[in-house]
Amino acid sequence: MAALDPPPSHSAPDRVTVMQGEARASAEPTVEFSTVLGSCVAMCLFDPSARVGGMNHFLLAEPPTHRSREQFxxxxxxxxxxxxxxxxLALGASKSRLKARLYGGANIHRGxxxxxxxxxxxxxRFVxxxxxxxxxxxxxxxxxxxxxxxPASGRVRCRLTAAQATPTQQPLRRPQSALGDVELF
Structure with a gap:
């Protein structure tokens, strides 16, 4: 007798909050990345062939000119x-197949x-x-x-939020730096 495949799961996704200064990637169909952006920007990348996606959340575009490239x-x-x-790329994506979506970059505070x-x-400019x-x-x-x-399907939902929902300070925990593990193109 052949074993039956388990019925599809309709459970809630495994939500992962992407904080300022973080980048996350996954090929897991149950994972959902989420973030809240004010002036920060998040890039959602997706490789439709590999079914791999990822999101980052950056606070500032570029360091001051007096900082060297090694100090990023x-x-x-x-x-x-x-x-x-x-x-x-480590999860099997190909750079030539990547599709990007960009969110955020609001100027929340006048003056x-x-x-x-x-x-x-x-x-x-980066993309x-x-x-x-x-x-x-x-x-x-x-x-x-x-x-x-x-990330595994490339689907995104973006909603505008009330002004009081905008993060106004750094998160309490500082993510580990991966300096040295990044290949600059």
Missing amino acids: DEHYGLFLMELLVNEM LSPIGTANADFAR VQEGIELTQADLGGNQARRVHFL
């Missing part, structure tokens, strides 16, 4: 973009420098320079966004 850390866009691409605009501009196809961008404005991403 988890707060800056270039480090997190490269980290995300590398994590996806402050337009950090959100700088972050959004950096993210757009062009790296030859990654940009399939969707929801950037700018003055309202925060909540993003949910299913």
Whole structure:
């Protein structure tokens, strides 16, 4: 007698919050990445053939010019973009098949420098320079966004949030730096 396959699971996804300074990748169909963005930007990458996806969340586009390339850390866009691409390649993705979606980059507080605009501009430049196809961008404005991403299917849901839901400070825990594990292209 042949064994029957178990019925499909309709349980809630395994939600993983992607905090400022983090990049996560997965091929697991039950994983859902989520984050809340104000002036920060998140890139959701997906390889439709490998069914691998990932999300990052960066606070600032680029370090001040007086810092060297070796001093990049988890707060800056270039480090997190490269980290995300590398994590996806390690799971079987191919850079030539990657599709990108960009979210965030709002200028929440009037009178402050337009950090959100700088972050959004950096993210757009990065995908062009790296030859990654940009399939969707929801950037700018003055309202925060909540993003949910299913990395194995590439599906994304993005909603505008109330102003009080916008993170205003660094998270209490600081993610481990992966410096030395990132290959810069």
